[in-house]
Amino acid sequence: xxxxxxxxxxxxxxxxxxxxxxxxxxxxxxxxxxxxxxxxxxxxxxxxxxxxxxxxxxxxxxxxxxxxxxxxxxxxxxxxxxxxxxxxxxxxxxxxxxxxxxxxxxxxxxxxxxxxxxxxxxxxxxxxxxxxxxxxxxxxxxxxxxxxxxxxxxxxxxxxxxxxxxxxxxxxxxxxxxxxxxxxxxxxxxxxxxxxxxxxxxxxxxxxxxxxxxxxxxxxxxxxxxxxxxxxxxxxxxxxxxxxxxxxxxxxxxxxxxxxxxxxxxxxxxxxxxxxxxxxxxxx
Amino acid sequence: xxxxxxxxxxxxxxxxxxxxxxxxxxxxxxxxxxxxxxxxxxxxxxxxxxxxxxxxxxxxxxxxxxxxxxxxxxxxxxxxxxxxxxxxxxxxxxxxxxxxxxxxxxxxxxxxxxxxxxxxxxxxxxxxxxxxxxxxxxxxxxxxxxxxxxxxxxxxxxxxxxxxxxxxxxxxxxxxxxxxxxxxxxxxxxxxxxxxxxxxxxxxxxxxxxxxxxxxxxxxxxxxxxxxxxxxxxxxxxxxxxxxxxxxxxxxxxxxxxxxxxxxxxxxxxxxxxxxxxxxxxxxxxxxxxxxxxxxxxxxxxxxxxxxxxxxxxxxxxxxxxxxxxxxxxxxxxxxxx
Numbered sequence: 287x288x289x290x291x292x293x294x295x296x297x298x299x300x301x302x303x304x305x306x307x308x309x310x311x312x313x314x315x316x317x318x319x320x321x322x323x324x325x326x327x328x329x330x331x332x333x334x335x336x337x338x339x340x341x342x343x344x345x346x347x348x349x350x351x352x353x354x355x356x357x358x359x360x361x362x363x364x365x366x367x368x369x370x371x372x373x374x375x376x377x378x379x380x381x382x383x384x385x386x387x388x389x390x391x392x393x394x395x396x397x398x399x400x401x402x403x404x405x406x407x408x409x410x411x412x413x414x415x416x417x418x419x420x421x422x423x424x425x426x427x428x429x430x431x432x433x434x435x436x437x438x439x440x441x442x443x444x445x446x447x448x449x450x451x452x453x454x455x456x457x458x459x460x461x462x463x464x465x466x467x468x469x470x471x472x473x474x475x476x477x478x479x480x481x482x483x484x485x486x487x488x489x490x491x492x493x494x495x496x497x498x499x500x501x502x503x504x505x506x507x508x509x510x511x512x513x514x515x516x517x518x519x520x521x522x523x524x525x526x527x528x529x530x531x532x533x534x535x536x537x538x539x540x541x542x543x544x545x546x547x548x549x550x551x552x553x554x555x556x557x558x559x560x561x562x563x564x565x566x567x568x569x570x
Numbered sequence: 571x572x573x574x575x576x577x578x579x580x581x582x583x584x585x586x587x588x589x590x591x592x593x594x595x596x597x598x599x600x601x602x603x604x605x606x607x608x609x610x611x612x613x614x615x616x617x618x619x620x621x622x623x624x625x626x627x628x629x630x631x632x633x634x635x636x637x638x639x640x641x642x643x644x645x646x647x648x649x650x651x652x653x654x655x656x657x658x659x660x661x662x663x664x665x666x667x668x669x670x671x672x673x674x675x676x677x678x679x680x681x682x683x684x685x686x687x688x689x690x691x692x693x694x695x696x697x698x699x700x701x702x703x704x705x706x707x708x709x710x711x712x713x714x715x716x717x718x719x720x721x722x723x724x725x726x727x728x729x730x731x732x733x734x735x736x737x738x739x740x741x742x743x744x745x746x747x748x749x750x751x752x753x754x755x756x757x758x759x760x761x762x763x764x765x766x767x768x769x770x771x772x773x774x775x776x777x778x779x780x781x782x783x784x785x786x787x788x789x790x791x792x793x794x795x796x797x798x799x800x801x802x803x804x805x806x807x808x809x810x811x812x813x814x815x816x817x818x819x820x821x822x823x824x825x826x827x828x829x830x831x832x833x834x835x836x837x838x839x840x841x842x843x844x845x846x847x848x849x850x851x852x853x854x855x856x857x858x859x860x861x862x863x864x865x866x867x868x869x870x871x872x873x874x875x876x877x878x879x880x881x882x883x884x885x886x887x888x889x890x891x892x893x894x895x896x897x898x899x900x901x902x903x904x905x906x907x908x
Contacts, residue, residue, distance in 0.1 A: 533835025552786030
């Protein structure tokens with residue numbers, strides 16, 4: 287973690303979405319207005335580092351994540367994974383880069399095939415990418431399940447037979463099946479109950495420590511980011527408004543939006559909750 | 571006297587193969603006039619069902635199997651359809667997690683607010699329109715004239731929730747049921763909506779039952795909180811007491827897993843709760859938390875859960891008292907002698 291070798295570099299990333307507003311424009315399929323969802327975003331993720339990406343809804347966090355593995359094509363900017371340019375990569379080259387940067391989504395139920403057993407889903411990912419050891423399905427699946435602290439018996443189950451937390455562990459295991467160097471966790475713990483959320487956060491920390499994997503950790507809850515991230519980038523209206531070490535940004539925020547976000551955080555201690563809230567809430 | 575008094579509430583779901591499944595298993599809850607009570611728990615704990623039971627709106631195939639619900643002395647379960655309609659229209663208001671799905675997408679906001687006013691308060695068309703404007707103003711919607719003409723999809727989530735609050739409080743209900751009212755909203759919007767609820771409560775001496783999975787939300791506006799787990803209330807008391815002196819092992823474990831901003835820079839792994847919450851089909855005769863509890867004693871499996879006072883206004887359903895203060899241990903000892 288201390289060796290700050292940059293693994294993923296994003297520079298000047300821009301993504302605009304066009305939408306047709308008036309009915310006449312719709313008929314003519316004219317794009318009359320465009321919305322800059324990501325506006326000149328730059329950051330870097332080092333090896334074995336957890337970078338938190340915070341921001342309210344519509345701030346562009348998810349679009350940034352999707353741009354990184356080209357699930358949406360950015361309009362401008364540069365993205366490099368270990369010095370390899372992701373934006374110009376094609377076919378097998380892109381496939382290989384996508385293997386090295388894997389994504390975990392918010393809703394594991396939507397990202398797992400409901401008709402496949404957990405074991406089959408995990409094995410398929412490894413087999414398709416020809417990962418070493420994937421010819422022995424049982425051992426391959428067993429190793430992955432133990433990495434995410436699930437029992438080997440889970441391999442026989444279907445996603446609907448699992449709890450939310452177990453399902454999200456399987457989604458993480460599926461991402462790990464292809465030996466990625468970067469994990470992009472897009473609100474991966476947001477839909478979980480707090481006690482399960484705490485387990486998953488521990489899992490992400492374990493994966494970083496044991497496998498040296500770097501994680502781009504996207505969350506709208508600042509407290510969740512505080513728990514795991516080494517550094518944090520705060521986004522607002524498509525721009526990164528503040529970056530820094532998590533403790534520095536959260537203790538002494540410089541940007542006005544970061545301050546608003548921190549002030550709005552619901553403190554579970556009722557003694558703080560009321561005292562510092564009186565009158566400090568910024569009205570939009 | 572309490573405004574709302576729930577005693578022994580049991581909600582069951584009928585199954586095809588015989589035995590019904592109980593999702594709420596004997597809940598007692600009181601809300602005084604003007605009091606804000608929180609109901610906190612994880613998914614499946616029965617908190618939303620408890621909330622919906624107050625207005626007899628348990629979704630099918632669920633039903634209230636037993637227990638009493640008294641609102642200002644009147645028995646809600648004994649009400650006729652007409653009385654129930656009247657009760658829901660005038661005495662209670664309800665807002666839910668997803669304001670978008672609570673509003674009709676093809677009707678203008680103004681029409682929906684006015685409809686409530688004309689049906690429930692019998693206002694004329696023009697009076698209702700004027701009152702709708704005043705209501706939107708009251709919930710802090712900027713430019714209310716324009717917003718009355720908007721469709722729900724043209725409003726932000728926070729604004730939709732304000733409209734829902736306007737509709738729910740249109741006939742000055744004495745109790746507001748808020749089921750996860752801010753879960754779908756941004757933190758900044760969440761803070762505004764919570765403040766609005768707190769303001770409306772103090773201006774109109776309205777009681778509030780706030781259901782949330784997030785203790786942070788509860789701590790912002792509640793006076794008292796009840797912690798639910800596996801269909802039971804395991805502990806209840808003032809938010810301050812529950813946060814600073816939790817007595818039940820589950821409450822303690824729940825609070826310990828809440829992520830905190832202070833964790834930034836001083837990372838330590840949180841102690842997770844081992845095991846998983848009980849399935850509906852698992853009927854445990856004793857404490858529902860016993861299989862996951864680090865302080866469990868052999869008798870925990872058989873002694874039924876009963877809330878007992880541990881200090882004035884603070885009740886807990888754990889007979890083991892693993893975190894008891896010396897005074898309490900003494901009291902228990904003298905009770906045992908007697």
